[in-house]
Amino acid sequence: MASAIGVISGLITIFLFARDELGQDDPPNAVLNFKVGLDGTNPPAGIDGGPLTDAGGNIPDVRLWNENGGFIGITTNDNNNCGSGADVCETKVSDVEQQPTYTLLTGNNDAICLSWAAITFPGGQQYGCPLGNWAQECANNHGGEATWYWSNIFLELEEGGEAPVPCAWVDADGDMPTTGIQIHWPDFSPGTAGDVGTSFYCANNFALRFRFDEDPSTVIRPARRSLEPYENKQYTRLRKRFEKDSRLVKSSVAQHSASELCNAPTSVGPSFVSYAERAFCYMPTKTVYPFCEEDSAGACWSDDDDLVVVKGDARIENVPAMTFNQTLSW
Structure with a gap:
């Protein structure tokens, strides 16, 4: 049993x-x-x-x-x-x-x-x-x-x-x-x-x-966290090269996960939006943000503005500034 x-x-x-x-x-x-x-x-x-x-x-x-x-x-x-x-x-x-x-x-x-x-x-x-x-x-x-x-x-x-x-x-x-x-x-x-x-x-x-929100598609975990950078010289060089990447990838492919990308210690590349997961991976800090429609308060991803914003009365320090000059749709 x-x-x-x-x-x-x-x-x-x-x-x-x-x-x-x-x-x-x-x-x-x-x-x-x-x-x-x-x-x-x-x-x-x-x-x-x-x-x-x-x-x-x-x-x-x-x-x-x-x-x-x-x-x-x-x-x-x-x-x-x-x-x-x-x-x-x-x-x-x-x-x-x-x-x-x-x-x-x-x-x-x-x-x-x-x-x-x-x-x-x-x-x-x-x-x-x-x-x-x-x-x-x-x-x-x-x-x-x-x-x-x-x-x-x-x-x-x-x-x-x-x-x-x-x-x-x-x-x-x-x-x-x-x-x-x-x-x-x-x-x-x-x-x-x-x-x-x-x-x-x-x-x-x-x-x-x-x-109780319309068509929910994300889950919450005990705490959001940013991963510590992977300690590898070649990876560190690649990560620094992509830190200023102004491209943004938006994917509707069900298997493409923003949180998996952010949680992977050796992933490098542009910041990434997953519509299946309703989440955004900000690659310079390896931080995952839910879509604002999925979160009642706190830092979240505004897909209309292509920005991480603060919703509600929460006070969030170190919300990253970002500007994307090219959007790639998958």
Whole structure:
């Protein structure tokens, strides 16, 4: 059995799931499975509300990143559906060669209510997250805004017995406000971060983040950082030559990752915009900036102005000045 951190009545709870329930690992693919809320489920006695309806819908799109923030891949599911009460709702991201520790699920136009999400890495490691439990806990006790409902999907408990888990809505066309869910899978593995309490998982941070912006496409990590220059004489000469490069590359290719470029110690070349990742790599300092549409405050990339700007009331020191004289579109 594998296990995952959840919450019941405000207390950290360990849920169990059978490894064979998620199927075998399928290298070089990452396999994701969801459990969908069951239509007709009513709230517990004494709580107002009608039965759950239209819980089935479009499978979320899936984007994956490695632990260092390097973009790995994407699969879209606009025309792929899972019905109400689906116990195994599967999708895959192909050609995954690294551990996809960060995942972003984004809704499509037919809203779906997800009780549970799980992933099987290409190497066979499996992780799970009871999304509905966390949506309920964070909304009820920590000021969260994710929408959820009772679902009558049952998960096994480590302490014995089973418990029903609510489902969390995700959508794209505005019927439901939650547009995406970021998960950092290792944080839901017991013994990894389970002793930090429910407030950690409801802080809308890198571990679990419910999104409400239009078509989100990036994830946040514990802290942004600039890489120290790679200590190699030939690389140092190349890096200095490109420091004043006034070209800007903008790419719509899904496999082109700005964060991977910035995180690579020996990468050299012009600064780079990834539309798939919605991120900008400023090569002179090897710093990654999200698109301003993805960030509520702080330093971010304005694609209209081709500049890093400061959004909101944040005070950011050392925002780089930049001027690009040539834009290359890929």
